[in-house]
Amino acid sequence: MMAALRTPRGLATALILLVLAILPLLTQAFDQRYLLSIGTRIVIWSIAAVSLNMILGYGGLVSFGHAVFFGIGGYAVGILSAHGVSSGWIQWPVALLAATAWAILIGALSLRTRGLYFIMITLAFAQLVYYVGGGLEAYGGDDGLNISRSRFPGVIDLRDKANFYWLCFALLCATLWFCSRYANSRFGLVIRGAKSNELRMTALGFPVFRYRLAAFTISGAFGGLAGILLANEGAYVSPAMMSWMKSGDLIVIVVLGGMGTLFGPLYGTIAFFVLEEALPPLLNLAHKGWGEYWMIVFGPLLVLIALYARGGIDSLLGRRHE
């Protein structure tokens, strides 16, 4: 543990986790409440990115529809809330079950395909849900649905922003912990082996499809958890939270941070949000009005990472000793 702190990666990760752990205290001390809201979203998106990394990074399965789990988790909470069920004890398990069930269904169908077909079919299923969400007139259609935060009476009051943040952070830590075990477990090695050489793994006696389906399901469940939190964060659900652009953002985040690394999705999410927030004002400083075109800088930056830092930000923090 102490030895890990002596590497740049260990030090950077420890610092990030430390800052995240006390973020509500910092934002209060410096009176920057707005930053806590960004911090909350970073933490929630990190959970989603870690969950995508479980199949994309470790499994080599490019799912282009991961934001659908934002939608499923979010809408499960939203719809229950609209019907007066405000207890988190009911909302959250139902939302997790819905995300899990949906993951099993689309996994069972899409994992029979490979490569580009897999990308397209996961995208297609996500778009399907996106349009269904837009068609739910009773729940706001395209405009979405205002909800109130889930209630856990007597345990935690999520209307308190710091409380809600700490819950999200605790869940991120739990997700990271699980992923660290997952990656080096027998199951994780099967998933990583199948990424490296599927035919070989089959010839070694592994029914690869079943393992991938399980991985896809686990990934979807954690994605659903992120959806629950995202709905609570904004007290709002809408089809936009599961648009294909969000799915694309999640892939960019995982690639940017470092695929198949434990903390890569966390670095990627922070970098993504910081650039998204910081680039427009910086460009406006250089020339008024340029801020609007921040994507022109952001895009080439991603290309550079893809070309010169194949392992993403994680690889810039030094070599791995595994």
Add this chain to the structure above:
Amino acid sequence: MSERAVTEPLLRTELLVKRYGGLLATDNVSIDVRPGEIHALIGPNGAGKTTLVHQLTGVVAPDSGAIHFAGRDVTRLPTHARVRLGLGRSFQITSVLREFTALENVALAVQGHAGHSFRFLADARRDESLRGPARHLLDEVGLGDRAGTLAASLSHGEQRQLEIAMALAGDPRLLLLDEPMAGMGAEESQRLIAFLRALKQKRAMLLIEHDMDAVFQLADRITVLVYGRAIASGTPDEIRANADVRQAYLGEEAA
């Protein structure tokens, strides 16, 4: 002869047929492998060896005919189920997990035979029940001192050895070796031949090989495949003497 006849074959195919359009890739092939023997399958390029291997391993299904392995009809069984019954294989084109070390490759092969892998929390990279047998297998094929090397960094010959170590995990009853000597130097080949000969005591092998030296040194029986058909089957001496084989296959080099 009589002793052989009473031994139940480990692997037996019955009139296997596989067509690709108008091409008869496998034409009523019936072969068997008995316990403790090396049965070599030879034939010129395009003779249908690969198609036959694919059917034996479950990559493609035959159009008709049956495959029996270890006393069971496995004709419709998926690959992983056949592996579980004791069918180990190496690949014609080297197929290892390049991003994994030699030891991890074999440890995964051991894991493949150690029950299901729906275990999410324990660290498999420190699991001695996987690594112990894996180290032993690496020693057996002579790769003991390369355990920590990435498979991608091993020489071609070493990767072939690694393949065999992986095929040996789980103690298969039959080893299906698809051109194990391909791309090996003479010295490496000789070492592998000696290794396979010693191994024969413990398990049967179906050997697909182009290297005729290796085939005639190792095989107890040889089947010659030409245009999808088994034109001859017998001991190395019988095959050498067979006029059809000399004409169809050994022609250029043996005549």
